[in-house]
Amino acid sequence: xxxxxxxxxxxxxxxxxxxxxxxxxxxxxxxxxxxxxxxxxxxxxxxxxxxxxxxxxxxxxxxxxxxxxxxxxxxxxxxxxxxxxxxxxxxxxxxxxxxxxxxxxxxxxxxxxxxxxxxxxxxxxxxxxxxxxxxxxxxxxxxxxxxxxxxxxxxxxxxxxxxxxxxxxxxxxxxxxxxxxxxxxxxxxxxxxxxxxxxxxxxxxxxxxxxxxxxxxxxxxxxxxxxxxxxxxxxxxxxxxxxxxxxxxxxxxxxxxxxxxxxxxxxxxxxxxxxxxxxxxxxxxxxxxxxxxxxxxxxxxxxxxxxxxxxxxxxxxxxxxxxxxxxxxxxxxxxxxxxxxxxxxxxxxxxxxxxxxxxxxxxxxxxxxxxxxxxxxxxxxxxxxxxxxxxx
Amino acid sequence: xxxxxxxxxxxxxxxxxxxxxxxxxxxxxxxxxxxxxxxxxxxxxxxxxxxxxxxxxxxxxxxxxxxxxxxxxxxxxxxxxxxxxxxxxxxxxxxxxxxxxxxxxx
Amino acid sequence: xxxxxxxxxxxxxxxxxxxxxxxxxxxxxxxxxxxxxxxxxxxxxxxxxxxxxxxxxxxxxxxxxxxxxxxxxxxxxxxxxxxxxxxxxxxxxxxxxxxxxxxxxxxxxxxxxxxxxxxxxxxxxxxxxxxxxxxxxxxxxxxxxxxxxxxxxxxxxxxxxxxxxxxxxxxxxxxxxxxxxxxxx
Numbered sequence: 160x161x162x163x164x165x166x167x168x169x170x171x172x173x174x175x176x177x178x179x180x181x182x183x184x185x186x187x188x189x190x191x192x193x194x195x196x197x198x199x200x201x202x203x204x205x206x207x208x209x210x211x212x213x214x215x216x217x218x219x220x221x222x223x224x225x226x227x228x229x230x231x232x233x234x235x236x237x238x239x240x241x242x243x244x245x246x247x248x249x250x251x252x253x254x255x256x257x258x259x260x261x262x263x264x265x266x267x268x269x270x271x272x273x274x275x276x277x278x279x280x281x282x283x284x285x286x287x288x289x290x291x292x293x294x295x296x297x298x299x300x301x302x303x304x305x306x307x308x309x310x311x312x313x314x315x316x317x318x319x320x321x322x323x324x325x326x327x328x329x330x331x332x333x334x335x336x337x338x339x340x341x342x343x344x345x346x347x348x349x350x351x352x353x354x355x356x357x358x359x360x361x362x363x364x365x366x367x368x369x370x371x372x373x374x375x376x377x378x379x380x381x382x383x384x385x386x387x388x389x390x391x392x393x394x395x396x397x398x399x400x401x402x403x404x405x406x407x408x409x410x411x412x413x414x415x416x417x418x419x420x421x422x423x424x425x426x427x428x429x430x431x432x433x434x435x436x437x438x439x440x441x442x443x444x445x446x447x448x449x450x451x452x453x454x455x456x457x458x459x460x461x462x463x464x465x466x467x468x469x470x471x472x473x474x475x476x477x478x479x480x481x482x483x484x485x486x487x488x489x490x491x492x493x494x495x496x497x498x499x500x501x502x503x504x505x506x507x508x509x510x511x512x513x514x515x516x517x518x519x520x521x522x523x524x525x526x527x528x529x530x531x532x533x534x535x536x537x538x539x540x541x542x543x544x545x546x547x548x549x550x551x
Numbered sequence: 552x553x554x555x556x557x558x559x560x561x562x563x564x565x566x567x568x569x570x571x572x573x574x575x576x577x578x579x580x581x582x583x584x585x586x587x588x589x590x591x592x593x594x595x596x597x598x599x600x601x602x603x604x605x606x607x608x609x610x611x612x613x614x615x616x617x618x619x620x621x622x623x624x625x626x627x628x629x630x631x632x633x634x635x636x637x638x639x640x641x642x643x644x645x646x647x648x649x650x651x652x653x654x655x656x657x
Numbered sequence: 658x659x660x661x662x663x664x665x666x667x668x669x670x671x672x673x674x675x676x677x678x679x680x681x682x683x684x685x686x687x688x689x690x691x692x693x694x695x696x697x698x699x700x701x702x703x704x705x706x707x708x709x710x711x712x713x714x715x716x717x718x719x720x721x722x723x724x725x726x727x728x729x730x731x732x733x734x735x736x737x738x739x740x741x742x743x744x745x746x747x748x749x750x751x752x753x754x755x756x757x758x759x760x761x762x763x764x765x766x767x768x769x770x771x772x773x774x775x776x777x778x779x780x781x782x783x784x785x786x787x788x789x790x791x792x793x794x795x796x797x798x799x800x801x802x803x804x805x806x807x808x809x810x811x812x813x814x815x816x817x818x819x820x821x822x823x824x825x826x827x828x829x830x831x832x833x834x835x836x837x838x839x840x841x842x
Contacts, residue, residue: 164685164694164818190700257564276700297721318563329723333697334681336688357566366567378558379565432721516700520724 160338167301167330170337171237171263171323172197174305176207177339177346181232184212184223188242189275190265190327195237217242221249228258229367231358233309236260239327240267240281247285253320254289254383256368259312259356261305262290264324265331266428268480268515276516277327279428280480282456283489285322289383291390292456295325296413296431298335303407306346310397315355316389324456326429326479328516340405349404387458394455411460412467416442417449421472422535424528425451427490430477430513437524448528459493465501468494473506473535475528478544479513486543506540512547523547578605582636584651586629590615592648595623599640599649607634664805665726666713669745670735673705675793678819679733680711682797686807686815687715695720708739715806729753733800735779735792740765756800758792762842775799777839786831787824794828798835809836 165173171194175183183202185195201207212227214220217238228234238246243264253260264285268278286292291311295301301323308321325331340346357365371379391411398409415435417423426434434450441448451467451474453460468474478488485492487509495507508531513519527547534540562568588599600608613626629640641649666683670676677698684696692715699710712726728748734757739745746765749755752772757763758779766774779795786795794816801809813829820828 162688162691164681164688255564328700329697332700333695333723334684334688335695335720336693357563357568364570365562366570366572367564369565369567371565374555375561375565378556378561381558382561382563385559429723432723436722518725520727521722 161341162336163339164334165298165302165337165339166193166332166334167295167298167325168193168263168265168332169197170298170302171305172201173337173339174302174346175235176201177343178235178306178309178350179233179343179347179352180207180209180235182210182212182223182227182234183236184214184220184227184234185236186214186217186220186238186242188217188238188240190267190277190331191237191239191242191263193331194263194265198235217246218248221246221253224260224262225249225253225256225258228253228260228356229256229359231354231356231360233313233352234258234260235262237263237265239264240269243281243285244269247288250285250288250290252368255380257318257356257382257386258320259309259318260320261308261312262320262322263301263305264322265327266324267327274515277329277331277429278480278513278515279324279326279478280482282322282324283480283482286457286489289319289387290457291317291319291321291387291394293321293323293394294427294454294456295323295330296428296452296454298330298333298337299407300409301325301330302337302339303401303405303409306350307394307397307401307409309350310400311390311393313350313353313355314389314393314397315353317386317393318356319383319386319390324428329429345404349401391455391458391460409454411455411463413452413454414467415450417451417467419447420449421447422528422532423449423451423468423471423474424477424524425453425474425490425494426477426479427453427456428479430479430519433519433521433524434477436521437528440521440525441528446528446532448532453490456490456493459497461497461500464494464497465503468498468505469501469503471505473508473531475508475510475531477510477512477524477527479511481511481514481546488544491544506535508534508541509544510547511544517548519548577632578635579630579632582634582654584636584638585631585654586634586636586638586640586649587652588627588629589648589650590626591617592646593627594646594648595625595627596645598643598645600627602639602643604637604639605633605635608640662716662718663720664715664731665729666715666731666733666800667726667729668709668711668713668733668735669739670709670711670793671705671739672707672709673791674709674735675791676709676735677711679735679793679797680713682793682812682815682819683713683715683800683807685818686811689815689818690807690811692717692806693719695723697723699725708742708744731756731800731804733796734758735796737763754803756796756803758796762840766842773803774842775803775839776842777835779835782831782835782838786834787827794831795835798832798837799839801832801836802839802841809833
């Protein structure tokens with residue numbers, strides 16, 4: 160398989176092209192714009208037979224996605240940050256209408272103050288809108304996740320939209336090697352267009368999105384609960400099939416040097432690389448620590464997380480965003496809920512780093528782990544996040 | 552309530568898969584007043600037909616001759632199965648040929 | 658993986674000189690050769706003339722993290738005026754190789770130690786070949802004199818991914834000319 164030098168945004172565009180997407184409504188926003196640019200280039204060159212809809216806002220982009228997917232098209236869009244917030248209204252509509260749209264989200268901070276830089280607050284604010292969320296950790300995985308996302312979204316037992324998230328700039332604008340099949344038919348065979356969702360058809364008319372009173376709304380919304388449960392299974396199945404075809408392995412979570420580790424350092428997105436490097440350095444010092452990353456954020460793989468964390472002496476979660484009101488990071492909250500549901504009482508510490516793309520160094524993770532292990536030993540677990548690199 | 556379908560019996564996303572299902576809804580039961588057309592006064596201008604928000608006024612191919620001998624090729628009739636009694640037709644009629652009668656005054 | 662098994666290049670230029678593209682050309686070239694590489698700019702709003710930093714890492718093994726390059730093996734400076742900013746030489750070691758766009762050996766060579774110093778009047782080369790003071794491809798040629806893992810031919814080939822037609826031709830010329838004219842001390 161040829162190796163190309165691609166940013167994660169270009170990896171997204173290549174995957175979208177190979178999945179033979181039909182409609183791309185998109186509005187530019189930093190750091191997403193290069194996806195829209197590359198896809199426009201593919202369409203203009205005739206490399207991709209798709210309709211690019213130039214809209215006047217992200218709200219319109221997502222609205223056009225609803226329409227196009229309701230018409231039975233394979234649809235792609237991408238946005239982040241303020242754009243994602245403006246389009247938020249459409250997120251639960253997409254999941255509520257069960258439309259299998261795939262959206263790339265190169266995550267970026269939210270105003271105010273204005274920041275164009277990488278941060279995961281936009282994704283975390285949007286994580287409960289009924290979309291499946293995959294978080295990628297390198298450009299290769301972004302390429303692979305977009306392809307898997309279509310297979311998951313369009314599976315008849317799922318039929319839910321998928322967000323493929325990754326770090327704005329730190330990944331969206333970093334060139335890395337990406338293996339891309341030279342024959343796009345290999346990808347197209349992997350994600351055949353079966354169109355198993357309910358779509359608008361003049362020969363078989365349907366009404367989509369009617370009013371649902373108190374006697375109906377609950378049952379209709381509840382349909383998403385089993386769909387999300389199925390999604391967990393299908394994410395694993397698709398990863399297995401993907402591995403057989405393309406040779407790269409994925410799961411809901413990923414572990415690194417964790418077999419015998421007393422402690423686990425947990426993150427998502429580009430932080431994963433820093434964690435792996437830090438684990439290596441800590442292991443060299445004789446510290447029993449491993450790494451874990453969340454790939455599937457929604458549906459939350461509760462049991463996989465619990466199994467990975469049981470019988471450990473402690474875990475640290477690094478959230479790359481700052482959420483207030485809750486004293487700990489969003490993914491830390493998710494993980495502690497998963498543990499509580501499974502009756503596991505491994506103590507955890509929440510840490511925040513890389514906010515608004517504050518520079519992260521491997522040594523920050525090494526220092527954090529050493530400090531947290533001392534804290535675990537003392538038994539005095541803090542009840543709020545540790546804020547790394549904050550000028551105090 | 553027990554007669555309503557269970558969550559897995561409803562099409563995904565609450566879509567209505569049977570076309571024209573609102574035809575079954577008998578909105579005529581909602582009326583307090585019913586519009587009645589005086590066929591003798593009616594000038595067949597079609598305004599009530601155009602304004603009715605429910606499409607409950609029908610243009611029927613039936614000839615009508617008024618007491619003054621004016622001959623019209625069509626007759627307008629109200630479909631009381633759907634008419635909600637909103638009174639828009641009576642309000643809009645330029646010759647006041649439609650009056651609203653209370654439902655119980657048969 | 659420690660920095661010993663990697664080659665790190667830090668690029669300093671001004672917005673519009675092409676430092677980011679140069680960083681990407683080297684990484685792309687390495688990836689096309691089957692090596693592992695990474696290139697990213699020091700992200701910020703892009704403004705012509707403002708100081709710009711970019712990073713390239715080359716390795717024979719996968720690169721997992723995305724730390725900025727604090728202590729570069731190669732320091733490539735596209736505009737001699739940048740040598741006066743304290744941030745430019747930050748983290749440079751005694752064995753760091755300095756590649757600089759300068760018609761003569763830069764002043765800084767007298768006051769501190771470097772592994773090697775390569776200097777080239779890249780602006781002159783760019784004006785003569787490309788006709789505009791976009792010095793990134795010329796400085797690439799100078800860097801190739803001292804860079805491991807990547808050869809002149811590799812770079813000439815990978816320029817196809819960034820330029821075509823006349824532009825490809827003149828940029829290739831700029832690389833070769835600078836490669837020949839660069840002085841290594």
